[in-house]
Amino acid sequence: MMRSSIHLLLRSGRNLVREFSGRSSFVVSSRRLSTSILTPEKGVIPPELLSKQGVITPDRTYGKYEDLVTRVTNFHNEDKGLMVLAGDVFDVPIRKDIIHRVVRWQLAKRQQGTHSTKTISEVSGTGKKPYKQKGLGRARHGTLRGPQFRHGATMHGPKPRSHAIKLQKKVRRLGLKIALSARTAEGKLLVFEDLEVPSHKTKNIVNYVSQMENTKKLLVVDGGPIDEKLKLATQNLHYVNVLPSIGLNVYSILQHDTLVMSRDAVDRIVTRMHTPINR
Structure with missing residues (x-):
């Protein structure tokens, strides 16, 4: 009899949690996706029926052009607040055919064509x-x-020639949006407040990368010119590459399983994606 009454109390507690799930006062990122933590008023739900863990919303459907909220950290995994990711850049439907066309265009364009x-x-x-x-x-x-x-x-x-093929600007831009959306959907997009490192020692970057989960190759993107300390700290690591935001491209994103972007880099990419195309 005692066990059945406990089950009834737990079931009623779950119903109350569902009832008050709309009262969320703080948004964080779990799997770097938007989730919510409940903060009910005192006396509404008995505290003994509530778990100490936050209530996480079910996995959402991607490709709906919805704005996302992500957690901002740094190399030390310190909490630096939140940031909104534009839905028309980081929540675009995944299309493999567009990615294939953009990658083929990139690889053909970078061929030297000096054979003779x-x-x-x-x-x-x-x-x-x-x-x-x-x-x-x-x-x-x-x-x-x-x-x-x-x-x-x-x-x-063969004689020297250009191997470049033509691809519309809107397709190239869409390919970059799809690549960013894919990394966001996988939970492999990290947003840092800044990319400052205390020294140019390589061991600092090695320690930071070793603390990241399921990270084999890391692409670090900064907004402006790359900091000299960060450049020296990563130049001997074959699995860490650094790019400015102007050089971010689809092929580089696909070559690395984790993407780290500074807050400034995210703002610049969004501004670039929202700029009208000059024809």
């Missing part, structure tokens, strides 16, 4: 006819620089 072979006019050698046309029973040749001879020319070989 020599044509018959560029090969070093004499222009004299090697032997007479008739009477020797041999094939008719007019030069020894032809492709059929050793050290001769290469026919239809």
Whole structure:
């Protein structure tokens, strides 16, 4: 009888928590998503029926262009407040075809295209006819620089050219939004107040990265020029790369499983995404 009454009390407590779930006074980020902690008035819910853990809302559906609230920290995992992420930049529906087009455009554009072979006019050698046309029973040749001879020319070989392909600006911009939204949905986007480090020692960055969960490759994005201490501290780590916000791109985001952005970098990216495209 005592056990059944306890179950009834617990069940009524859960119902009360559901009833007052709308009264949230503080928003934090669990899995770096927007969640809420209840702070009911005294005397409304018996304290013995409440758990000490915060009530977390169920996982939301992504790609709804809704503004997100994320927690702002630093390298020491100190609480630096909250920040709102624009929904039209960090909550865009995931489209693999757009990502494929943007990555293909990036890789084609960065090819040097300096491969070159020599044509018959560029090969070093004499222009004299090697032997007479008739009477020797041999094939008719007019030069020894032809492709059929050793050290001769290469026919239809590659020449220096650009491998770049065209891609609309709106597609490139959409690809960056999708990449940022994908990292946000995975809980792999961290927002820092700033990227200041106490010294240029590499061991500091190694300790910071080792404390992060499920992080193998880290991309750090700052708003303006990269701090010299941070640049020196990360230049010997193959799994940590640093970029300014102007250099943030889809391929770099996909190459790293965790993205760290400063508050200034987030503001600059959002401003860039909201700027009209000049045609």
